[in-house]
Amino acid sequence: MSDNNHLCLLGLIFLSSLLTGVSGVDDVHVFISSGEDVHLPCNNALQDCKSTTWIYNNRFRHSEAVELINLGEKNKDIERHERLSLGSDCSLNIRNISTEDYGSYICQQWTGEGGEQLRPDAGVYLHVLHVSSSHTEISAGLSVTLFCQLNSYPRVSCDDWIRSERIDLFWVNQAGVKSDSRYQISSSSDHCIISLNKTLLNEDHNREWRCEVTQRDQVKTSVTYTVKSSGEKTSHQSVLESHNVSIIKDC
The missing domain is CATH 2.60.40.10 (Immunoglobulins)
Structure with missing residues (x-):
């Protein structure tokens, strides 16, 4: 042939x-x-x-x-x-x-x-899960938005896909709390993306935020974003939970 x-x-x-x-x-x-x-x-x-x-x-x-x-x-x-x-x-x-x-x-x-x-x-x-920031250099008093996007296929309405597959996409801080009064979380229905909006304080230096994807309440993958003040690079760390397998099968 x-x-x-x-x-x-x-x-x-x-x-x-x-x-x-x-x-x-x-x-x-x-x-x-x-x-x-x-x-x-x-x-x-x-x-x-x-x-x-x-x-x-x-x-x-x-x-x-x-x-x-x-x-x-x-x-x-x-x-x-x-x-x-x-x-x-x-x-x-x-x-x-x-x-x-x-x-x-x-x-x-x-x-x-x-x-x-x-x-x-x-x-x-x-x-593929990816995290980005609205600013490359950040400092106290600055309003910063962190974006967490799940790039998925087939690309249908994210709301429909998340609902049918029981997918959850969310931000948590280093204490495991999803949000508090100082942080505003918003999401988009057109794309699988969730953003975290916050005005930084001095005590936010080295603070970690983690974006997680779960499927049927099991963590599939996550990305940790560490806040660094100006003069230090902001770090990202991808994490695959060792006790979970990042593969699911459709029957």
């Missing part, structure tokens, strides 16, 4: 999986914080990863699917190929996750020359 025909067939099967769902293999949802390394499982893998192909799609950034791995070999023509690797279990490993990496990943198993698909598609949805 020619390369063009092979890619066309991949695209048709990929589109079919988006419209009808994956047959025989559960979809997996992975939550990760930006800057972390992620491991995307391939739940239809064979013993020999030479049959494995990984396809990526984000319909808001790409008009067509992008082939990351073709029959066990990495595609070196894509921008992020240096951050990709194939695990011994045919999983897809991505280093230093960015907000551009969120989207749908499909693991497929193909014969080499015949072009026959050996097993049903295995889908993985990657959701």
Whole structure:
């Protein structure tokens, strides 16, 4: 089968999986914080990863699917190929996750020359949590907004998606309190984003705020933001809770 025909067939099967769902293999949802390394499982893998192909799609950034791995070999023509690797279990490993990496990943198993698909598609949805600030340098008396955004796929109304999947996105301080009278928290229905607005006091130096994502009351991932006064860089720390697994499956 020619390369063009092979890619066309991949695209048709990929589109079919988006419209009808994956047959025989559960979809997996992975939550990760930006800057972390992620491991995307391939739940239809064979013993020999030479049959494995990984396809990526984000319909808001790409008009067509992008082939990351073709029959066990990495595609070196894509921008992020240096951050990709194939695990011994045919999983897809991505280093230093960015907000551009969120989207749908499909693991497929193909014969080499015949072009026959050996097993049903295995889908993985990657959701990326990212924190940013309205100011790069901050000091007492300054009004600062911290933004926490969950980049998710498929991109439907955030309210609908959060409600149906029982997702919660919120800010807590270092004592675990969600808010107090001095802090104002607002959210957006168009995007999965929650902002924390505060006027800084002297005692806010080195104060930590943590944005968390939970699914069915279990923490999936979180990002800690440490307030530093002018002259010191503000620090961010991504945290994956060790007692929770950042993967959920749709039945």
